[in-house]
Amino acid sequence: MYRRARSIAAEREVTSDADLGPLLAAPASDAGDAAAYTVLRHMFETGGWVLLESTLADLPADLRWLFESGAVTLEQLAALHKAVGAATAADLHAALRDHRIRTLPQGGALVEEAIDAALPSLRAAMHRIPLGRATAVAEPLLARLRAMTGVAWAEPVGSLRRGQDLVGDVEIVAPAANAAAVLDDVFAATNAARWLHRSERRLYFLEERIQVGIRVPPPERAAAALVYLTGSMAHVDGLRRRAAALGLRLTIDGLYANDGSLVPTAHEADIYNRLGLEFVAPEIRSGDGEIDLAARRGLPPLVDRRDIRGDLHMHSTWSDGRDSIEAMAAACRALGYEYMAITDHSPHSASSRNLTLDGVKRQADEIAEVRQRVPGITILHGCEADILQDGRIDFPDRILERFDIVLASLHDAGDHSPAQLMRRYEEAMRHPLVAAITHPTNRLVPHRAGYDLDYDRLFELAAATNTLVEVDGAPSHLDLDGALARRAVAAGATLVVDSDCHRADLLDRQMRLGVTTARRGWVEPRHVVNTRSIAEVRAFIARKREGR
Numbered sequence: 255m256y257r258r259a260r261s262i263a264a265e266r267e268v269t270s271d272a273d274l275g276p277l278l279a280a281p282a283s284d285a286g287d288a289a290a291y292t293v294l295r296h297m298f299e300t301g302g303w304v305l306l307e308s309t310l311a312d313l314p315a316d317l318r319w320l321f322e323s324g325a326v327t328l329e330q331l332a333a334l335h336k337a338v339g340a341a342t343a344a345d346l347h348a349a350l351r352d353h354r355i356r357t358l359p360q361g362g363a364l365v366e367e368a369i370d371a372a373l374p375s376l377r378a379a380m381h382r383i384p385l386g387r388a389t390a391v392a393e394p395l396l397a398r399l400r401a402m403t404g405v406a407w408a409e410p411v412g413s414l415r416r417g418q419d420l421v422g423d424v425e426i427v428a429p430a431a432n433a434a435a436v437l438d439d440v441f442a443a444t445n446a447a448r449w450l451h452r453s454e455r456r457l458y459f460l461e462e463r464i465q466v467g468i469r470v471p472p473p474e475r476a477a478a479a480l481v482y483l484t485g486s487m488a489h490v491d492g493l494r495r496r497a498a499a500l501g502l503r504l505t506i507d508g509l510y511a512n513d514g515s516l517v518p519t520a521h522e523a524d525i526y527n528r529l530g531l532e533f534v535a536p537e538i539r540s541g542d543g544e545i546d547l548a549a550r551r552g553l554p555p556l557v558d559r560r561d562i563r564g565d566l567h568m569h570s571t572w573s574d575g576r577d578s579i580e581a582m583a584a585a586c587r588a589l590g591y592e593y594m595a596i597t598d599h600s601p602h603s604a605s606s607r608n609l610t611l612d613g614v615k616r617q618a619d620e621i622a623e624v625r626q627r628v629p630g631i632t633i634l635h636g637c638e639a640d641i642l643q644d645g646r647i648d649f650p651d652r653i654l655e656r657f658d659i660v661l662a663s664l665h666d667a668g669d670h671s672p673a674q675l676m677r678r679y680e681e682a683m684r685h686p687l688v689a690a691i692t693h694p695t696n697r698l699v700p701h702r703a704g705y706d707l708d709y710d711r712l713f714e715l716a717a718a719t720n721t722l723v724e725v726d727g728a729p730s731h732l733d734l735d736g737a738l739a740r741r742a743v744a745a746g747a748t749l750v751v752d753s754d755c756h757r758a759d760l761l762d763r764q765m766r767l768g769v770t771t772a773r774r775g776w777v778e779p780r781h782v783v784n785t786r787s788i789a790e791v792r793a794f795i796a797r798k799r800e801g802r
Contacts, residue, residue, distance in 0.1 A: 314450050314458050315380055315423060315465050316343045325372040330365055333358050341451055341458060342425070342467065343376050344412070344483050348506040351494060373487070382420035383464055384699050386729020386767060389414070391464050392424045393763075398443065399428040399468070402436060406473050411483035415536045417770035419699055419732050425467040427483060429476030436470045475508045477519040481526075482506040488541020489534075496529050496545065504529075537736070537773040556773045557751070559766055561785040564593035567638065567661060567692060567724065567752030568761065572617050573598035573607050575756040579620055583628040585758035589765075593788040595634035595659050596621060602640040602648040603665060609637060614653055632788045634658035638692060643668045645681025647688065654687040659795055661724075662688045664696050664705070672706050679712055683721040689795045690722035690750055693733040709738055713745035720798045722783055723747045725775075727768025728754040736774025743781045748794070750783045 313321070313331075317340070321331050334340055337358055338349040346369055349355050355366040392410050399408035408428040413421045430436050433455040441452075446459035446466075457468045471479045482490055483506070490504075497504040501512050509517040509525055519525045523533045531548040535556050538544050547553050569575035570582055577585075579596055586594040598609040598617070609617060614637075621635050636659035640648045647654060647662055654660050662682040667675065682688050694712060697704030716723045723742050726733045731754065734742060742749060751772050753764035772782065779785040783794055 314341045314467075316346065316376060317341065319376050319380060320346070320369065320372060323372040323376065325368040326365060330358070334365070334369075339453060339456075341453075341456060342423075343373065343487075344506065346373060346376075347487055347490070348482065351491070352505055377422050380422050382422050382700070384729055385414070385417065385419055385421055385732065385770075386699075386763075387462075388421040388424050388464065389729075389763065389767065391462060391466065392426065395424075395426060395440070395444075395466065395468070398440070399426065399436070402428075402430070402439060404430045404432055405436060406430065406476065409480060411480060415484045416486070416539060417537045417736075417767075417774050419735060419771075423465040423467065425469065425483065427469045427471065427476060427480050429473040429479075430470050431473065433470035437468065440468055471507075474516065474518070477522050477525055478504065478508045479506055481522050484536050485534075485539035486541050489539040489545065492541060492545040493525075493529060496531070496549075500529065502528070535773060537770060538776060554776055554778050557769060557777050557779045557782050557785065558773075559769045561779045561782070562591075562751065562765060562769065563787065564591045564595075564632075564784050564791070565753050565755070565761065565765060566593075566595040566634070566636070566659060566690070566750055566784055566791075567597050567726070568594065568755045569598050569638075570596055571607075572596075572609050572613065573603070577758045579617075579633075580624045580627060581758045582755075582761070583624050583631060583633055585761050587628055587631040589762055591631055593632035593634060593791065595636040597636040597638045597659070597661050600637055600639040600648045602642065603638075611649070611653060614649075614656060618656065636660060638663055639688075640665055641678050641682045643670070643678065645678045647682060647685060651687065657687075658792075659689050660687050661690045661692045663692045664694075667696075667705065672708065675705055676707055676711065679707075680715055683715050683719045686799050686801055688721060689798055690724055691716065692724040692752070693726040693728075693731045693754070694723060695733050695735075695738070696731075697733050697735075698730050699732055704733065710741060710745060713742045713747045716742070717746035717748075720748075720794070722750040722794075725749055725751045725768050725772045725777070726754045727752060727764040727766070727771065729764070729767060732767060732771045734771070734775070736771055736776075739772055739775030739777050741775075743775070743777055748783050749777060749781050751777075752784075 317331060320326055321328065326334065338354045340346050340349055350366060350370055355369060356363045358365055392414060396408050399405050406429045408426055409415065411425050411427055414424055428436060437457045440457060444459065444461065446461055448460040450458040450460065455470045459466055469479060494504050503510040509519050509528060511517055517528060526533050531545065532551050532553055534544050534548050534553065565586060568582055570577065570579045583594065601608050601610060618635050621633055625633050636657050637649065638661045641662050641664050642648050664678060679691065683691060695704030713723065725739055739749065751768040753761050753768060755761045755764045783791055
């Protein structure tokens with residue numbers, strides 16, 4: 255009945271005791287269910303409302319949403335947590351598949367059925383955060399854990415490791431024999447806004463309004479935890495079925511033989527190998543046929559960060575970048591790149607600063623000087639030009655010809671229909687001086703979905719005109735996303751994976767985000783132009799300019 259009471263309060267937008275007073279002053283008929291109204295009044299008068307809401311706020315998010323779903327009462331939730339140690343959706347999934355919930359004293363079988371029904375949509379209401387922000391929160395924690403004595407390794411799991419555009423929470427697996435020492439260190443070093451849970455080998459807290467979890471399994475069980483917590487539920491269920499067919503049992507705590515003995519698995523790859531599978535990259539563990547392909551040894555070699563030989567999209571202080579050309583060049587050289595391109599915005603961009611017609615020659619002179627001061631890397635002079643509403647590029651051809659590489663972008667819809675937007679793209683791609691179309695959907699994660707276009711037609715045009723299509727690693731874009739990148743290569747388009755970076759210190763992170771996004775699209779090194787040498791990149795651009 256208290257659930258109905260909270261529902262009534264939610265309908266009336268009650269968020270505090272101050273809001274409850276006026277509601278309770280109204281006649282019972284105005285408040286809905288009379289019995290629930292009585293419960294609501296009692297909760298208010300005894301202070302139970304504050305106690306309940308503060309208790310829910312202190313729960314790990316998945317447990318809170320499980321309660322909100324109506325699958326369990328608070329008493330059942332407490333019993334569930336105590337009996338199986340569940341703190342996340344992955345824990346609940348593991349407990350369900352291992353039939354540990356049905357033994358609960360408070361209606362175990364019914365609770366199991368209710369949780370099983372709730373689990374697929376459990377996180378639907380959860381606030382999700384962009385991949386870039388989650389990465390920024392995880393990186394310092396990963397660095398700290400990896401530097402600790404006794405920690406074998408540390409890896410993110412879940413949607414963060416799979417590289418999804420939006421991430422529900424940040425969770426890290428860091429195996430160590432002495433879990434208490436690891437958790438004590440994190441506890442002492444973290445300026446958490448709220449501590450949610452601590453047990454023998456787990457710690458959950460809120461940082462920057464993001465739930466962060468640290469798991470410290472024993473090293474001999476860590477590979478199974480990493481596999482179980484990384485893959486989607488569909489992927490994990492597929493692995494469990496395959497294990498069962500082989501007389502094995504895969505759990506969150508390990509891979510077991512039929513006699514109950516733990517199968518030694520030091521690494522993730524060992525688990526896939528014992529299941530007769532080739533290793534499945536984290537980014538494609540979605541339950542979308544990857545296990546069948548892995549069984550046939552048919553998975554493609556996905557593009558890797560180490561394959562990237564140069565970055566062809568970045569900005570300097572000549573437009574809206576923070577750092578100078580020399581700083582960007584020095585950072586690219588430090589990353590081991592063979593080449594890079596400075597591609598500042600053109601005159602019609604809405605950026606805070608733009609590269610002007612008069613500025614092109616002066617920027618070229620500065621790049622020539624930087625080439626002398628930063629040897630060992632080829633610096634291309636490029637631009638990110640706007641595609642105007644009539645399809646023209648906003649630098650004249652006499653200027654475009656001076657650049658080593660020209661990127662073309664749509665930054666505004668101009669109230670145009672999908673057909674009009676497509677015509678603008680087509681005009682740009684047919685221009686012989688345009689080497690690449692950048693962030694094609696022009697989406698802004700998570701605020702803007704992007705253009706509603708016939709993307710298959712766009713990719714066909716790109717292939718026909720020898721125009722590169724970009725996978726943009728800027729956290730606000732991640733564009734093309736994985737699904738579209740997969741369609742692009744299927745259509746025969748060649749991709750370029752770029753950072754679209756505006757700061758030297760973020761060049762590597764944003765390139766990694768771009769590569770991760772491409773990997774979600776099953777993109778291989780052969781599909782990506784900047785896995786090739788500078789000579790091959792120049793030849794690709796030259797073929798486009800010559801109409802070949």
